[in-house]
Amino acid sequence: MSHETHTAAPHGDHSLDSFGDAAASATRVTPGNALRPEDIALAKEVPAEEVAQYAVRLGDDALILAQRLSHWISRAPELEEDIALGNIALDVLGHARSFLAYAGHAWGKTEDDLAYWRDEDEFRSLWIVEQPNGDFGTTIARQLVVSVYQYLLYSGLTASSDPTLAAIAQKAIKEVDYHRDHAVQWTLRLGDGTEESHARMQAALTLVWPYVDEMFDDDALIDALGDAAVRPSSLRAEFERQIASVLEEATLTVPDVPRASGGGRHGEHTEHLGYILAEMQVLARKHPGATW
Template sequence: MSESNASATRITPGNALRPEDIAAADLKPSADVVEYALRLGDDSLMLAQRLGWWISRAPELEEDVALGNIALDLIGHARSFLSYAGHGLDKTEDDLAYFRSEPEFRCAHLFVQPNGDFARTIARQLLVSHYQFELYSRLMHSTDPTLAAIAAKAVKEVDYHRDHSSQWVLRLALGTDESRRRMIAGLKLTWPYVEELFVDDQLIDTLGDAAVRPSTLRAPVDSLLASLFAEAELEIPAVPAAVGGGRHGRHSEHLGYLLAEMQVLAREHPGATW
């Protein structure tokens, strides 16, 4: 490869990160980086699938557009991470999205929780967006240049997701008695799945500075949420943590139903284009 071509395909923070850009860079990730990229890509892919359900069902037209745009942002993040993982597995992003079985997915349980009512969806989005903002803010400094570049692009979009969910929490918690009741109930149903996001494991130890240690994110996320909860006159839900395992392919029944809906067309017509 000539120097000019190398420069054209070099991935750095701020570059456009389409799947074809990642492939053109021809940077083969290690098996450990592949596993890490699958975790991040699967998180975003599953949440995007959940949020897409709200299109035409949100409480107001503006919110149809907002949740649809957040879902599209997340699909973009998923494409980048899964394309990078696929580059190390000689698979495409579509192979990984549509033709893996349930135990092969690495998403945390929070990302596949049912939508419930609008307040429950907002509670889930609040927790996810604050976690992802802190995660990507640190992943920008990864020693893996592709992960760093994906994070640098994603963090700008997640910052909007964080503001959007925070504004809705304030509106619902400080609104009517019914909206406040639903916001509190949504947080109680969602909070048990937070703990899994901050669990370290052997993969994180192996990756070192290429990854972000989840446990280091807990304090800043808790601090930001505590400030918002104080403003919204809410309390941190006193509920036990749910059993995790999503990072290692152990999922609840929710993922199976979600994959069945998401994968059916690709599996019925493999290789089809339109």
């Protein structure tokens, strides 16, 4: 597998719809509890324009994070981490599929259309998910931040006035709970481990922290959505409480670093997203409509 191929996909398969039985079974749940991506794609329920835009934001976060995490397959420090990070990548890919499939109904597009046929400035992902993996500690620091944020976000979204968003969140939160625990356990092990692991984990947090503030920015879309969405700023206090608790136990500190400007929600990205998309989209664009 090349550095950032289609996220954990079988070789030669560029369709998000064709991730195979493993991905389908990973997202299958009891009817009435939550929806599989396939259910959402078939339902054809058309979201309001603002809801679709919001779903794209959440789907893009998950898609780009899945792409980053998939890089660790065959490269993790130990076999168990190959499996763990690969499974987390598949989980968040499932979240991406659900959000993008739902959003696509508003514009007559499929999840594949949104994943493979948008340009860089059309993506609405946060800057933190497109940053390079760095070493294992940097990936864990990013995962800690993102999974705590997503757990709080999806918890709130289960009460969304939009039933499909609420159903997606209900499914996703169970998986993100594991992602959060995985990141916490590694943060504790590395932070309160050897002198070397402590120093590298603290350095990893310093690399990741400039991208934290963007996650909590409110804007006009959030205002327009009302109780269909979760106001990002409302998550900040609990996020800081949970992170502070973990870092204190890990003998780490919250870095004092300036904020990166951010702009992902409005199509302004770091240079890294273009490279991710170039590799992620190449097969679909080189062989449009091809199937295996």
